[in-house]
Amino acid sequence: MADKTADRQDANGGFFVRFWGVRGSIPCPGPDFVRYGGNTSCLEVRCSGRLFILDGGTGLRPLGLYLEKSGAVDADLFFSHTHMDHINGLPFFKSAFKAKNRFRFWAGHLRPKFKLRDVICHMMTEPIFPVPIDILAADIAFRDFAAGETFRPRPDITIRTAPLNHPNGATGYRIEYGGRSICYVTDTEHTPGKPDQTVLALIADADIVIYDSTYTDEELPRYTGWGHSTWQEGVRLCRAAGARKLVLFHHDPMRDDRALAALEQEAANAFPGTVAAREGLALTP
Ligand SMILES: [Zn+2]
Numbered sequence: 001m002a003d004k005t006a007d008r009q010d011a012n013g014g015f016f017v018r019f020w021g022v023r024g025s026i027p028c029p030g031p032d033f034v035r036y037g038g039n040t041s042c043l044e045v046r047c048s049g050r051l052f053i054l055d056g057g058t059g060l061r062p063l064g065l066y067l068e069k070s071g072a073v074d075a076d077l078f079f080s081h082t083h084m085d086h087i088n089g090l091p092f093f094k095s096a097f098k099a100k101n102r103f104r105f106w107a108g109h110l111r112p113k114f115k116l117r118d119v120i121c122h123m124m125t126e127p128i129f130p131v132p133i134d135i136l137a138a139d140i141a142f143r144d145f146a147a148g149e150t151f152r153p154r155p156d157i158t159i160r161t162a163p164l165n166h167p168n169g170a171t172g173y174r175i176e177y178g179g180r181s182i183c184y185v186t187d188t189e190h191t192p193g194k195p196d197q198t199v200l201a202l203i204a205d206a207d208i209v210i211y212d213s214t215y216t217d218e219e220l221p222r223y224t225g226w227g228h229s230t231w232q233e234g235v236r237l238c239r240a241a242g243a244r245k246l247v248l249f250h251h252d253p254m255r256d257d258r259a260l261a262a263l264e265q266e267a268a269n270a271f272p273g274t275v276a277a278r279e280g281l282a283l284t285p
């Protein structure tokens with residue numbers, strides 16, 4: 001399933017994002033969900049050898065199987081937030097069970113009330129899950145920050161962050177490398193007619209914007225307060241911010257292949273180049 005071209009690009013000093021899980025809320029396997037995939041949020045971003053993982057939804061399980069085919073893994077895993085669909089791949093992430101691997105897990109929405117380690121611990125506690133977090137043999141550092149902070153994991157890589165409008169909070173990311181940028185903006189709700197200035201600033205002039213497109217503008221009024229946005233708002237934001245490519249993401253599990261393909265076409269007509277994220281898709285900014 002993994003796109004081999006992406007691996008060659010990485011070896012050549014490339015920069016790309018590859019999707020391992022694209023759904024929101026809950027996985028939705030089945031014959032009507034083959035083209036786009038049924039796993040929840042998980043992305044792999046590579047900056048010439050450096051590995052970043054965005055979210056730990058069920059897509060993290062196949063990513064782990066893939067990573068374990070090569071040598072030791074050293075990666076930063078940035079959580080948009082800790083709702084179940086963004087963390088529930090973690091107890092099945094093979095790479096976290098191997099002592100040879102090193103991870104830094106990051107969350108920007110929990111302080112001061114919670115800590116990332118405690119939250120993950122809570123999920124991996126009986127009788128919800130039979131084995132505790134100590135079973136994860138990899139060297140894992142848990143790091144809480146405040147959304148809005150900027151990181152420089154390597155002198156040539158910048159990661160900007162911003163708070164999103166979501167129940168219990170969430171963090172948007174912008175990864176910059178070699179004069180290019182990939183933005184990851186999920187889960188977030190907009191107020192109709194009022195572009196989110198924080199999101200606009202985060203995605204200004206971006207090459208790729210991966211955006212919460214759970215609903216359509218027509219559906220949104222039924223889901224006020226649920227913390228999600230629409231593909232039409234993604235188009236409006238990208239236009240206003242001068243962003244180049246929109247990627248629809250966090251697909252509603254009710255949206256089967258046929259419905260999603262129609263929606264993708266409609267979005268591409270509105271903003272040329274737009275695609276709907278699907279498992280295995282790799283994009284270079
Ligand atoms: Zn979600």
Ligand SMILES: [Zn+2]
Nearest residue numbers: 081083166187
């Ligand atoms: Zn959420």
